[in-house]
Amino acid sequence: MTEKTAETKVEQAQNAALDLAKLSDDERREGLLSIADAIDERHEEILDANEKDVAAGQRMLEEGEYSQALVDRLKLSESKLESITEMVRSVADQADPLEKTLAARRLDEGLELYKVAVPIGVVGTVFESRPDALVQIAALSLKSGNAVILKGGSEASHSNRVLYEIIREATADLPDGWAQLIEAREDVDALLEMDDSIDLLMPRGSSAFVQYVQDNTSIPVLGHTEGICHVYVDDAADLEMAADVAYDAKVQYPAVCNAVETLLVHEDVAEEFLPGMVERYEDAGVELRGGDGVREVVTMDAATEGDWSTEYGDLVLSVKLVDSLDAAIDHVTTYGSKHTESIVTEDDDRASRFMRSLDSASVFHNASTRFADGYRFGLGAEVGISTGKIHARGPVGLEGLTTYKYHLEGDGHLVATYAGEDATPFRHEEMAADWTPGERSDE
Known part of the structure; x- marks a missing residue:
């Protein structure tokens, strides 16, 4: 054949x-x-x-x-x-x-x-x-x-x-x-x-x-395309919850686009949060790369400028300290791929500002980035995750x-009826009705 x-x-x-x-x-x-x-x-x-x-x-x-x-x-x-x-x-x-x-x-x-x-x-x-x-x-x-x-x-x-x-x-x-x-x-x-x-x-x-x-x-x-996803641990975070979320986002399945690639930590909680978090990551085999401030608190390899914009797709994670919510937002805006970001905080106002300020397709509060998935969203499955803004x-x-088309049900209606000095005005009334060929709403 x-x-x-x-x-x-x-x-x-x-x-x-x-x-x-x-x-x-x-x-x-x-x-x-x-x-x-x-x-x-x-x-x-x-x-x-x-x-x-x-x-x-x-x-x-x-x-x-x-x-x-x-x-x-x-x-x-x-x-x-x-x-x-x-x-x-x-x-x-x-x-x-x-x-x-x-x-x-x-x-x-x-x-x-x-x-x-x-x-x-x-x-x-x-x-x-x-x-x-x-x-x-x-x-x-x-x-x-x-x-x-x-x-x-x-x-x-x-x-x-x-x-x-x-x-x-x-x-x-x-x-x-x-x-x-x-x-x-x-x-x-x-x-x-x-x-x-x-x-x-x-x-x-x-x-x-x-x-x-x-x-x-x-x-x-x-x-x-790539998923350069972030988890931001705010200084108002429940740190036990933050550790669980950050761990799941990287370790649960690192080879996918919704796995976290950069962990941002507020500097005010770094000394309390990072030592235990680093130990937990290292026990799971995660290779860590940290910014200057991070390496003053815990020991790990130095992160390069390129690390902040890299999708590892593996047990590798970059870690950075920030001094404010705005600094976290700025970092994500600069280096992210508009895929999925998460903030861990007990401050709802900060969560709202984080989620409203970012242009990513998915933004989460107190949840792992790994939830960015068609099946988990209840969509059955997905053909991919779009980081663009048009169509989906x-x-x-x-x-x-899917897309859409327009169906018009008439009864011999003519455009001429609605033109000229004696034109009949359109009603343009919204209806709550489903289309069935040949049928018209009883509203």
């Missing part, structure tokens, strides 16, 4: 998107449950494929080509696969994001306008080493009625192929071609040129890669994969 080109795959996805958008929520939900069941039944096959990727990744790690964090993200396990199917079922059970009436307005008697949620169409995704990302993205795309082009990293190629085939076979009754897998690096450049066929691109990777995509396409781009921000779930 001749290998399909990227152009052919995108064309098939474009055709499938039209049919997918017409499916009922029950049909899309059944497809998702079939995916979950199929993954449950094929753990051994998936783990065998993943073992090849991890072994190759380990060799690249030993040669200095890969980081430990990347290899960690590659690994699947029985428990990880169970989490993946739990995620798929969670997406299936989310409320239908389509055909929701977002707004309704009576323009005149019998003339009613409805703003209705619809799929975006064809979504192109390029993502990093985590094989579970393929399943997350596919599940959210199906639930939201979008066809999807999936391009994973070569480091996870065996895992991605098996997972894709499972998804394709499990949804054989759905529009053919709704999910497509591409693997060649040159296919990414081909996708960037398909502005007439692809409606949204979602790259997940380094800032440099996302910038490359943005600079080389006219397709709208929803970028998922933070964890991008089902709502971020």
Whole structure:
């Protein structure tokens, strides 16, 4: 069989998107449950494929080509696969994001306008080493009625192929071609040129890669880039709580974008807080890098200017003392990536000022940055975390994969009726009504 080109795959996805958008929520939900069941039944096959990727990744790690964090993200396990199917079922059970009436307005008697949620169409995704990302993205795309082009990293190629085939076979009754897998690096450049066929691109990777995509396409781009996240321990913090939050934010899973990379500590609590915190981090194997003031209180390696703007993705943490809330805000504004920040304080006014002053997609009070996640937010899952401001921000779930169209229900209404000296005035009355073809509100 001749290998399909990227152009052919995108064309098939474009055709499938039209049919997918017409499916009922029950049909899309059944497809998702079939995916979950199929993954449950094929753990051994998936783990065998993943073992090849991890072994190759380990060799690249030993040669200095890969980081430990990347290899960690590659690994699947029985428990990880169970989490993946739990995620798929969670997406299936989310409320239908389509055909929701977002707004309704009576323009005149019998003339009613409805703003209705619809799929975006064809979504192109390029993502990093985590094989579970393929399943997350596919599940959210199906639930939201979008066809999807999936391009994973070569480091996870065996895992991605098996997972894709499972998804394709499990949804054989759905529009053919709704999910497509591409693997060649040159296919990414081909996708960037398909502005007439692809409606949204979602790259997940380094800032440099996302910038490359943005600079080389006219397709709208929803970028998922670095997470340079911060936890600020205020001088009004409950220090026991602060230690727990700061530990969880770094150690619970350091290889992800919502893990903390810089810990900011008010200088008035440094001597009380830092010695125990440092000991706890060191016991967990965290490499610490501190600013000048920090190293006057505890012993650790010196932080460089570059550390403040580095996403480690590993058990490495930079620590800095600040003399005020404003100084903490200034540091985050200067070095952060607008991903997720957290303040630990018992002073609600300071918490409010911190959260209002920062331009990050997620800002927390007395909680770990690791909560910045689509599943934990109750979105079912996420296709990525957007640090931009257009269309969607933070964890991008089902709502971020929809747009809207306007439906107008009339009864032979003419624009001429509302023009000229004797024009009938518009009523423009807001309604609380859902759109149903041919029906009008009884309000």
